[in-house]
Amino acid sequence: MAFSIRICKWHGVAAWTWDAGDDVCGICRSPFDGCPPDGKYPGDDSPVIWGVCEHAFHIQCINKWLASSSEQRCPMCRRAWEYKSGLEGDQPGQDEEDRREGSDAMEEQGEGDQEDEYVTDEEGGDAMDTPVH
Amino acid sequence: MTLDAGRINKELKEISKDVASGVEVQLRGSGLNKLVGYVPGPKDTPYEGGRYEVDINLDEQYPFVPPKMRFVTKVWHPNISSANGAICLDVLKDQWSPALTIKTALLSLQALLSSPQPDDPQDAVVAKQYLDDRKLFERTARHWTEAFAIPKNEDEVCMRIMEMGFSKEAAQKALKEANGDENIALEKLLG
Ligand SMILES: [Zn+2]
Ligand SMILES: [Zn+2]
Numbered sequence: 583m584a585f586s587i588r589i590c591k592w593h594g595v596a597a598w599t600w601d602a603g604d605d606v607c608g609i610c611r612s613p614f615d616g617c618p619p620d621g622k623y624p625g626d627d628s629p630v631i632w633g634v635c636e637h638a639f640h641i642q643c644i645n646k647w648l649a650s651s652s653e654q655r656c657p658m659c660r661r662a663w664e665y666k667s668g669l670e671g672d673q674p675g676q677d678e679e680d681r682r683e684g685s686d687a688m689e690e691q692g693e694g695d696q697e698d699e700y701v702t703d704e705e706g707g708d709a710m711d712t713p714v715h
Numbered sequence: 716m717t718l719d720a721g722r723i724n725k726e727l728k729e730i731s732k733d734v735a736s737g738v739e740v741q742l743r744g745s746g747l748n749k750l751v752g753y754v755p756g757p758k759d760t761p762y763e764g765g766r767y768e769v770d771i772n773l774d775e776q777y778p779f780v781p782p783k784m785r786f787v788t789k790v791w792h793p794n795i796s797s798a799n800g801a802i803c804l805d806v807l808k809d810q811w812s813p814a815l816t817i818k819t820a821l822l823s824l825q826a827l828l829s830s831p832q833p834d835d836p837q838d839a840v841v842a843k844q845y846l847d848d849r850k851l852f853e854r855t856a857r858h859w860t861e862a863f864a865i866p867k868n869e870d871e872v873c874m875r876i877m878e879m880g881f882s883k884e885a886a887q888k889a890l891k892e893a894n895g896d897e898n899i900a901l902e903k904l905l906g
Contacts, residue, residue, distance in 0.1 A: 608814040609778065611725045619719045647813050650779040657814035 761856035765864025
């Protein structure tokens with residue numbers, strides 16, 4: 583029972599992440615797979631972050647807004663801003679790290695068994711939280 | 716920090732595509748930080764038929780701070796200074812959000828023209844008149860609209876409509892049917 587619920591959640595989040603490609607950040611109006619004004623490279627450098635209200639922004643954009651306003655509110659719905667927690671594996675820091683490790687592993691393939699093993703371990707860990715889709 | 720040119724250009728493009736809303740925005744010069752907006756006076760208000768010019772200045776921190784807006788066209792309204800056009804409106808102050816845009820701010824100004832908020836006035840004299848003698852307020856506001864906000868030169872309005880791709884005959888006919896109201900004429904032509 584619990585197992586099937588977790589699968590649903592995983593699929594929902596994954597779909598959101600990929601569909602967000604056509605969507606734009608409500609702050610800078612750039613696509614989520616593109617650069618925010620302060621980002622140098624699309625993708626790894628400008629992760630997308632969700633609030634508990636399900637509104638998403640580039641991390642640079644929402645952080646700049648929270649730093650510049652006295653009330654910490656979502657720009658879209660004005661609810662108190664709270665980062666959505668990483669239960670579904672979309673917690674920003676973790677996400678960024680995963681992606682960096684992923685690209686490192688691709689660039690440095692065959693450089694050492696140790697790192698490959700580490701990456702494999704990480705993937706194993708993920709699979710426990712979020713069942714294979 | 717420099718001006719977010721990408722976002723401002725996207726906004727300008729979006730506004731230029733949207734004729735239906737009635738608000739317009741143009742660059743004042745070569746820079747992206749100085750703009751001019753036009754807000755049509757709402758129907759069934761003393762401001763009907765007016766075309767209100769709004770001075771827009773964008774700070775380098777925009778959209779993290781609101782655009783600075785001021786009425787250039789003189790207007791008699793409790794929340795707009797009759798002396799200098801300064802505006803008292805929450806979304807241009809503490810209720811601003813970076814998800815709002817120049818267009819939504821101009822539409823908020825149009826909504827403000829429709830529904831004055833005399834409890835939070837910018838112009839105390841106008842607000843007092845609004846509360847004490849509504850009929851006199853409406854007459855004064857209408858007088859100011861006719862004196863300052865309604866385009867005088869019919870040819871100028873006609874030219875603007877022609878710039879949107881309509882023939883002179885069609886523009887003149889639509890304007891006549893709309894009693895000279897540019898927006899109603901445009902609605903007729905576009906509808
Ligand atoms: Zn953004
Ligand atoms: Zn929200």
